[in-house]
Amino acid sequence: MGLVGYRLSLDGVILRCSVCGAAYEPDPWLFFCPRCGGVFDVVLEEPRVTRGFRGRGVWRYSELIPVKTQPVTMNEGGTPLIPVPRLAEESGVGAELYVKYEGANPTGSFKDRGMTVAVSLARALGVRRAAAASTGNTAASAAAYTARAGIGLTLVLPAGKVAKGKLGQSILHGARILEVEGGFDEALSVVVESVKRYGYYPLNSFNAWRLEGQKTIAFEVYEEIGVPDYVIVPVGNGGNISAIWKGFKELLEAGLIDKLPRMIGVQAAGAAPLADAFLQGLDHPLFKDHPETRATAIRIGKPINWAKAMRAVRESGGVFVKVSDEEIMKAQRMLARLEGIGAEPAGAAGAAALARLAAQGLLEKGERAVIVVTGHALKDPEAMMEAPTETLHAGSVEEAVKLLGLH
Ligand code: F0G
Numbered sequence: 001m002g003l004v005g006y007r008l009s010l011d012g013v014i015l016r017c018s019v020c021g022a023a024y025e026p027d028p029w030l031f032f033c034p035r036c037g038g039v040f041d042v043v044l045e046e047p048r049v050t051r052g053f054r055g056r057g058v059w060r061y062s063e064l065i066p067v068k069t070q071p072v073t074m075n076e077g078g079t080p081l082i083p084v085p086r087l088a089e090e091s092g093v094g095a096e097l098y099v100k101y102e103g104a105n106p107t108g109s110f111k112d113r114g115m116t117v118a119v120s121l122a123r124a125l126g127v128r129r130a131a132a133a134s135t136g137n138t139a140a141s142a143a144a145y146t147a148r149a150g151i152g153l154t155l156v157l158p159a160g161k162v163a164k165g166k167l168g169q170s171i172l173h174g175a176r177i178l179e180v181e182g183g184f185d186e187a188l189s190v191v192v193e194s195v196k197r198y199g200y201y202p203l204n205s206f207n208a209w210r211l212e213g214q215k216t217i218a219f220e221v222y223e224e225i226g227v228p229d230y231v232i233v234p235v236g237n238g239g240n241i242s243a244i245w246k247g248f249k250e251l252l253e254a255g256l257i258d259k260l261p262r263m264i265g266v267q268a269a270g271a272a273p274l275a276d277a278f279l280q281g282l283d284h285p286l287f288k289d290h291p292e293t294r295a296t297a298i299r300i301g302k303p304i305n306w307a308k309a310m311r312a313v314r315e316s317g318g319v320f321v322k323v324s325d326e327e328i329m330k331a332q333r334m335l336a337r338l339e340g341i342g343a344e345p346a347g348a349a350g351a352a353a354l355a356r357l358a359a360q361g362l363l364e365k366g367e368r369a370v371i372v373v374t375g376h377a378l379k380d381p382e383a384m385m386e387a388p389t390e391t392l393h394a395g396s397v398e399e400a401v402k403l404l405g406l407h
Contacts, residue, residue, distance in 0.1 A: 008124035009068040012048075015040040015208065018242075018307040026066075028125055031195065031206055039304060040208045041246070042066060047253035053223070058113050058216045064250060065212050067117050069124040072149045076112035077216050079104045081224050081370070086338040091354035094365030098225065099341055099351075100217060103376030107169060109347075110214060110240060110374050111141035115203065117213035119145040122201045127151055131200035133187035135236065135297045136166030137375055142203040143173035154200065156180055156187040163296055163344065163380035183291060184236075185302040205239030206304045214240055218247025221370055227257050230362065230369035234349035235265040235274060235320070236298035238309025240374070245312035261370075263318040264362075265309060266353045268293035268328060268346075271300055274309055278320035283310070294325040294383070297346030297375060319360070323352040333387050335373065342377030342384075350374075 010026040017023075019038025024030060032039065044066065053060045057077035062068075080101045088097040102110035119142070122130055129152040132142045139155045139162070146153040155170055159179035162170075170177060180187050194200040205211060217240075221228065227248065233241040241263055251257045267275040271291035277284060288301035303309060313320055323331075328345050331352035335341040343351070350371040357363050377384055394400035 006070050006124040007068075008121070010066055011068070012045050013042050013066040014045060016043045018305070018311070028121060028209065031202060038307060039206045041308065042208045042212055044250065047250070047255075049254055050256070053219070058116055058213050061216050061219045064219070065117060067121050067209055067212060069120050071116055071120045072123055072145055073116045073120075074106040074112070074144075074148070076105050076116050077220065079220070081221065082339070082341065084339045084341070084371070087334055087351060087354070090334060090338055091351070091358065093354050093358045093363045095229070095363040095367040095369045098228070098368070098370045099335070099339070100221060100370050100372045101341060102217070102372060102374050103342060103347065107141045107144045108165075108376035108379055109137040109141060110217065110372070111137045112145070113216055114205070114210035114213040114243070115141040115145040118203050118207055118210035119149050119151065121209050122151055122203075123149045125201070127201040129154065129200055130203050131156065131191050131194050132203040133157070133184060133191040134162070135184050135299055136162040136379065137297055138204065139175065140166045140169035140173070143170045143175040146175070146203075147173045152176070154178060156190045158183045158187050161296055161299065163382070165379040165381055184300050188304065204304075205237050211239050211243040211246070214243035215247030215250070217372065218244045218251065222248070222251055222257060225368065227259050228261050228370045229367040230264055230318070231261045232264040232266060232350040232353060232357075232369060232371045234295075234298055234346050234372070234374055235267050235309060236271075236300040236303065236346070238274065238303040238305035240372070241265050242305055242308035242312045244372070245316060260316055263312045263316040264353065264357065265313050265318070265320040266349045267320065267322055268295045268298055268349060269322045269324045271298055272322045273301055273303060274306060275320035275322040277310070278313065279322075285310070293328075295328050295345035295349055296380070297344060298349065319362070321353045321356050323349055323356065327352040329383070329386065332377070332383065336377065336387070341373060343373045344375040344377055344379040345383050347373045347375040
């Protein structure tokens with residue numbers, strides 16, 4: 001019970017280790033399996049049969065979200081599903097394509113879906129101080145939601161590696177920032193240690209309750225177009241792809257759907273521990289010490305949710321794909337210039353994989369695919385400015401008018 005007495009119930013679920021399968025009571029302070037150190041899935045003990053969803057956004061699906069408390073919410077979720085026929089044609093893809101535009105969330109990324117659940121839980125637990133490591137979007141989202149909840153937040157960020165928009169949001173919302181030399185993987189290990197030693201409440205995706213909010217991407221897609229043949233997701237830590245897969249499986253268990261999509265995980269070539277393992281037919285990730293990519297949001301070498309993400313792809317009959325930074329930047333421009341959709345580089349990774357997937361015989365005519373665009377273009381202003389453009393300059397009105405006449 002929190003200081004101001006928010007009710008909380010976590011009934012009807014168990015925590016199951018994603019690595020060894022051991023099951024535990026739903027202790028909200030248990031994040032790692034005491035047996036093997038793996039992260040958990042929150043598993044519903046029985047399929048939930050819904051009486052019909054009500055309201056909008058993430059909490060429209062509250063019957064399927066096991067955290068029962070007063071939510072800390074900004075009406076996150078309910079993002080647009082946008083047909084992208086020009087992108088499909090230009091990428092040589094026969095399938096009907098849609099973009100699920102997660103940039104339309106309150107802080108500009110899909111993280112808000114998870115943060116509303118994790119921060120609601122934290123507030124109900126009476127948490128005073130939370131922490132998160134981040135490549136930037138988790139930071140921005142955690143900063144906004146903890147501000148709303150009146151919870152103190154410390155962000156552990158890889159020094160010099162967070163895009164300007166995200167850093168600005170973290171500062172604006174009043175988080176305390178600890179920059180650490182190294183990458184995201186080092187920053188995350190600092191947070192894990194801070195949870196164990198000092199009792200900070202973690203808002204990273206190893207907190208499985210957060211992923212319970214992110215699974216609502218699946219519910220929204222289902223309500224709008226049914227079950228697509230493919231869902232294409234940029235992968236860093238592997239939390240989001242596993243959350244979306246979990247969402248579809250819960251719809252199946254509830255008897256609302258009778259088939260499942262194939263999950264396509266996309267990684268940047270310089271930060272592809274899961275795609276590399278997949279391409280070599282391995283069951284274990286090939287962790288990477290110095291990941292590097294222009295898509296800084298997914299610059300991750302040791303994804304903490306590796307077991308869940310690999311299972312999502314394997315169980316669904318999907319694939320992992322690697323894309324180069326050039327392909328990512330090109331896809332960002334295609335989304336922007338063919339479809340009007342502004343994505344940050346990592347958010348465009350799914351679109352960057354289209355041509356490669358088509359070359360593998362996937363995304364055929366008669367099929368449907370949803371590309372999850374995970375973050376807004378405004379997150380990374382420098383990346384936007386790298387796009388080729390024609391800027392004219394005139395010293396006077398007269399000269400400006402003359403220049404227009406020449407074009
Ligand atoms: N796309 C964007 C824009 C992201 O910010 C992230 C993750 C991902 C994709 C990958 O999602 O980790 O669930 O596989 N960003 C984290 C952060 C790591 O700190 O903001 P994932």
